[in-house]
Amino acid sequence: MKLIIHYLKNYKKMFLLNVVSVLGFALVELGIPTIVAQMIDNGVNRGDPAYIWKMGVLIAAISFAGVAGTILLGYCCAYLSTSVTRDIRNDIFKKTQEFSHSEFHEFGIASLITRTGNDAFQIQMFMNILLRTALMTPVMMIGSIFLVLRASLSLSVVILATIPLIVGGVILVARISEPISESQQSSLEDINRISKENLSGIRVIRAFTNDEYEKKRFDGANSSYMGNSKKLFKLMSVTQPVFFLLMNLAGMVIYWIASIMLSEGTLQIGELVAFMDYLFHVMFSIMLFCLVFMMYPKAAVSAGRIQKIFDAEPSIKNPETNVQSLDHIDDIVFDHVDFVYPDGEEAVLKDVSFSVKRGETIAFIGSTGSGKSTLINLIPRAYDVSAGRVLMNGKDIRTYDLESLRRAIGFIPQKAMLFSGTIADNLRFGKKDATMEELVQAAKTAQAYDFIMEKGGFEEHITESATNVSGGQRQRLSIARALIRRPDVYVFDDSFSALDFKTDAKLRRMLKKETGNAIVMVVAQRISSIMEADQIIVLNEGSIVGTGTHKELLENCRIYREIALSQLSEEELSHA
Numbered sequence: 001m002k003l004i005i006h007y008l009k010n011y012k013k014m015f016l017l018n019v020v021s022v023l024g025f026a027l028v029e030l031g032i033p034t035i036v037a038q039m040i041d042n043g044v045n046r047g048d049p050a051y052i053w054k055m056g057v058l059i060a061a062i063s064f065a066g067v068a069g070t071i072l073l074g075y076c077c078a079y080l081s082t083s084v085t086r087d088i089r090n091d092i093f094k095k096t097q098e099f100s101h102s103e104f105h106e107f108g109i110a111s112l113i114t115r116t117g118n119d120a121f122q123i124q125m126f127m128n129i130l131l132r133t134a135l136m137t138p139v140m141m142i143g144s145i146f147l148v149l150r151a152s153l154s155l156s157v158v159i160l161a162t163i164p165l166i167v168g169g170v171i172l173v174a175r176i177s178e179p180i181s182e183s184q185q186s187s188l189e190d191i192n193r194i195s196k197e198n199l200s201g202i203r204v205i206r207a208f209t210n211d212e213y214e215k216k217r218f219d220g221a222n223s224s225y226m227g228n229s230k231k232l233f234k235l236m237s238v239t240q241p242v243f244f245l246l247m248n249l250a251g252m253v254i255y256w257i258a259s260i261m262l263s264e265g266t267l268q269i270g271e272l273v274a275f276m277d278y279l280f281h282v283m284f285s286i287m288l289f290c291l292v293f294m295m296y297p298k299a300a301v302s303a304g305r306i307q308k309i310f311d312a313e314p315s316i317k318n319p320e321t322n323v324q325s326l327d328h329i330d331d332i333v334f335d336h337v338d339f340v341y342p343d344g345e346e347a348v349l350k351d352v353s354f355s356v357k358r359g360e361t362i363a364f365i366g367s368t369g370s371g372k373s374t375l376i377n378l379i380p381r382a383y384d385v386s387a388g389r390v391l392m393n394g395k396d397i398r399t400y401d402l403e404s405l406r407r408a409i410g411f412i413p414q415k416a417m418l419f420s421g422t423i424a425d426n427l428r429f430g431k432k433d434a435t436m437e438e439l440v441q442a443a444k445t446a447q448a449y450d451f452i453m454e455k456g457g458f459e460e461h462i463t464e465s466a467t468n469v470s471g472g473q474r475q476r477l478s479i480a481r482a483l484i485r486r487p488d489v490y491v492f493d494d495s496f497s498a499l500d501f502k503t504d505a506k507l508r509r510m511l512k513k514e515t516g517n518a519i520v521m522v523v524a525q526r527i528s529s530i531m532e533a534d535q536i537i538v539l540n541e542g543s544i545v546g547t548g549t550h551k552e553l554l555e556n557c558r559i560y561r562e563i564a565l566s567q568l569s570e571e572e573l574s575h576a
């Protein structure tokens, strides 16, 4: 509720209109039975057609006002519920943009998608009912109970005795349904996660003929969702008839008492008609109240899950005071850096120190899992160091404005990620206003120009998940995308791995010219990709075990020599 009220504050005028339409609606609904009662008792019973006509016209006029009020109410509810849901979705998206890797890891992508889609939708449904009924129910209930009491005190006793039974039942149903709703949402999350994994990994699944296993896995999650939904439906299907039964029993008792009162002359027929109308309104209000109450647990679970996103504090953020913009990067220094993943126990990087300055190329090599990607991920602050410091221009990178820091870095990730759209759109992701000349130049340097032309040019479409380009083509496009930015620092995280040796060599030669005055940081598995670097760092289990040029390392670093020997012939090595 706190979440909904918070967002409703932005729509005060519309909310006020909603309140007015509710009051109008209630006035009409409660006014008509009183007029009908007078029409029967003073017009029909006394045979006064003029009075009947007068009252008839009044009822028609009020009914029209009622219709207008109902339409207005529907409009206000739809407007408010859809607008608030849109705002919630926008804010979830905005918030997740601030998340660092840790928060994505903590929530999980499938869960974030479910929260943005289904959870927000649950709130929309709930709000729609809430806005119709939350205001109307108390007004109608209080108004009709007052009128019922005024019409006949003895008949009212029956209604007043029924209300606590219904309200108690509603509270019980809500208590039972809350944990079921929670499990239902989490099984929906499992369905989303498995679907996502299956659809994006369909080739691997087929190659390993795991279709059956995956079908079972999906069926498991789907059946669990069905089981929870069935429990909720069962609960509702028992609840509604029980409520109706209670209402009908109350109605029967009322008719029985009323028949005695009519025969004694203590009740008039018009009063009975009005009374039954009020009774209907009391019961109808309670029914609506029940509906809100039954939807509440589901919406509360969804709101709680969304609130958790809003409450999550991004672990990487701008400094609170003295934020400095980083307009250029002259050097990068790692000063005794240690790093432990948030959910890890052991340090993945241990006492790592090195420095690199403009115009230099530094390379990182080491066995898989030695910490190369982790190390370079510290540069754009995907994570922050656990101990030590990363310095740029002599200052800790945590003192710089995060956006300006990331703008100065051209990061080419291990897994090349392209977006659906044209090739030009993807390249301009690096620089929105890049000219065609800039696109061509970057594509040529990244050795992508020829295949772009073969594919039909820069306006050719990249499909979802970039399935219409090969792994090597994806890598070259993501290199071109970074080149367009002309950043101060290039970070290549194993970005040449899918290229053949010839293209790799040609690309590096072209890159050298393009990146001349920048800092270039390269992670690679191939010695040939890094042997010309000014400085090579050899990592082993998170620690630096060698630093130097290719030649120096061949002489004094055993691990480097072993890697080199496994890839190059003695002859190639002797020419190094």
Ligand SMILES: Nc1ncnc2c1ncn2[C@@H]1O[C@H](COP(=O)(O)OP(=O)(O)OP(=O)(O)O)[C@@H](O)[C@H]1O
Binding pocket: 105, 341, 343, 344, 348, 366, 367, 368, 369, 370, 371, 372, 373, 374, 375
């Ligand atoms: N998000 C994470 N959470 C916890 N541990 C992680 C995470 N990412 C990586 N690791 C662990 O950190 C260590 C270093 O991983 P990293 O990816 O940096 O190695 P790498 O040298 O780049 O390996 P590769 O050459 O295979 O890419 C590994 O033991 C890995 O399991």
